[in-house]
Amino acid sequence: SYVLTQPPSVSVAPGKTARITCGGNNIGSKSVHWYQQKPGQAPVLVIYYDSDRPSGIPERFSGSNSGNTATLTISRVEAGDEADYYCQVWDSSSDHPVVFGGGTKLTVL
Amino acid sequence: QVQLQESGPGLVKPSQTLSLTCTVSGGSISSGGYYWSWIRQHPGKGLEWIGYIYYSGSTYYNPSLKSRVTISVDTSKNQFSLKLSSVTAADTAVYYCATTADLTGWAFDIWGQGTMVTVSS
Numbered sequence: 001s002y003v004l005t006q007p008p009s010v011s012v013a014p015g016k017t018a019r020i021t022c023g024g025n026n027i028g029s030k031s032v033h034w035y036q037q038k039p040g041q042a043p044v045l046v047i048y049y050d051s052d053r054p055s056g057i058p059e060r061f062s063g064s065n066s067g068n069t070a071t072l073t074i075s076r077v078e079a080g081d082e083a084d085y086y087c088q089v090w091d092s093s094s095d096h097p098v099v100f101g102g103g104t105k106l107t108v109l
Numbered sequence: 110q111v112q113l114q115e116s117g118p119g120l121v122k123p124s125q126t127l128s129l130t131c132t133v134s135g136g137s138i139s140s141g142g143y144y145w146s147w148i149r150q151h152p153g154k155g156l157e158w159i160g161y162i163y164y165s166g167s168t169y170y171n172p173s174l175k176s177r178v179t180i181s182v183d184t185s186k187n188q189f190s191l192k193l194s195s196v197t198a199a200d201t202a203v204y205y206c207a208t209t210a211d212l213t214g215w216a217f218d219i220w221g222q223g224t225m226v227t228v229s230s
Contacts, residue, residue, distance in 0.1 A: 001172075033216035035156075042205055042223050043156065048216035086156055090215035095172050098146070098158035098215075 002091045004101035011107045012077050020104045022070040022087030030089045032070040034063060037084045037103075046085075047072060074106070082108045111136040113206045113221035121200075121228050127193040131206030131221060138187050139164045143210045145189045146217065147180060149202040157202075161209070162189055196228045 005023040012018040022032060032050050035043035045054050047063040050070065060075045074081055087101040117129035131145070138145065146161040160170035162180045170178045179192040193200060203225050207217040 031214035031216075033214065035217070042220040043217070044220070045213075045216055045218045048218070049214045054213075054218060088156075088216070090209075097169065098161075098171075100156040100158065103155045 001094055001096035002089065002099045004087055004089065004099055006085075006087060006101040006104045008102070009105045009107065011109055012074075013109045014077055014079060016077055018074040018077050018081070018106055020072045020074075020085050020087075020106065022072070022101050023068055024070075024089065025068060027068055027070050027089065028066045030065075030091065032063065032065050033088045034061075034072045035086045035088065036081075037086065038082075043086065077106075077108055079108050082106055111208065111219050113208065113219060115204060115206050115221045115224040117224060117226070119225055119227060121196055121226060122230050123197055123228055124195055127191070127196050127200060127226055127228070129191045129204055129206075129224065129226070130188050131190070133187045133189075133208075137184075138182060138189065139184045142212070143208050144215075145180075145182065146207045146209060147191045148205045148207055148217070150205070150223075151199075151202045159191065159193075159204075198228050200226070201228045202226060 034047040036046045037043040046061050050065040051063040062073045084103045086103045112134045114132045121127045144161040147159040162168045177194045182189040203223045205223045206221045208219045209217045
């Protein structure tokens with residue numbers, strides 16, 4: 001089945017920009033979704049269709065996807081952004097259509 | 110606004126069947142266009158998709174769990190359910206129900222709060 005690879009951790013200072021990557025074979029040809037999960041809470045969709053934001057998600061969250069890498073970018077990082085972030089794709093050609101990345105722990109220094 | 114709520118036993122004995130229900134409120138499970146999923150998360154680990162069901166009853170399961178999983182829907186109660194048979198300690202996890210649709214590129218835009226299930230004698 002399709003594999004998504006994320007770095008286990010990313011650290012960033014408040015006010016700076018965090019970039020979390022999600023690698024996959026020709027991932028640019030797929031729609032990538034991103035979730036934020038804080039401790040003890042359910043995941044929250046923050047980006048869908050590579051770069052669209054659901055209502056209520058700050059404009060500081062953006063996404064891009066090209067080639068073999070999708071990227072979640074968080075601008076002007078705040079302490080409240082500290083969380084685990086997961087990427088996900090829907091691989092309709094596979095017998096395992098829903099694939100999640102392993103997750104990235106974002107630490108705000 | 111659609112909301113999801115999981116319910117079921119928090120403790121299941123090894124070799125028994127885990128049974129959970131997800132109640133949908135604020136919308137109809139029969140409205141079409143949405144797929145109703147179960148996702149789990151082992152303690153301290155990432156997300157694992159279990160399977161989904163459409164209101165018509167069509168299902169699709171994670172191949173690694175397929176032999177033990179049954180997802181069903183009860184449109185009269187606006188609920189869908191998960192049964193996982195022959196459980197072991199490896200099935201201890203937080204179980205989430207979630208919904209996805211073509212509108213969002215099959216992203217899971219609504220999640221339940223999750224329910225912790227422990228498999229232990």
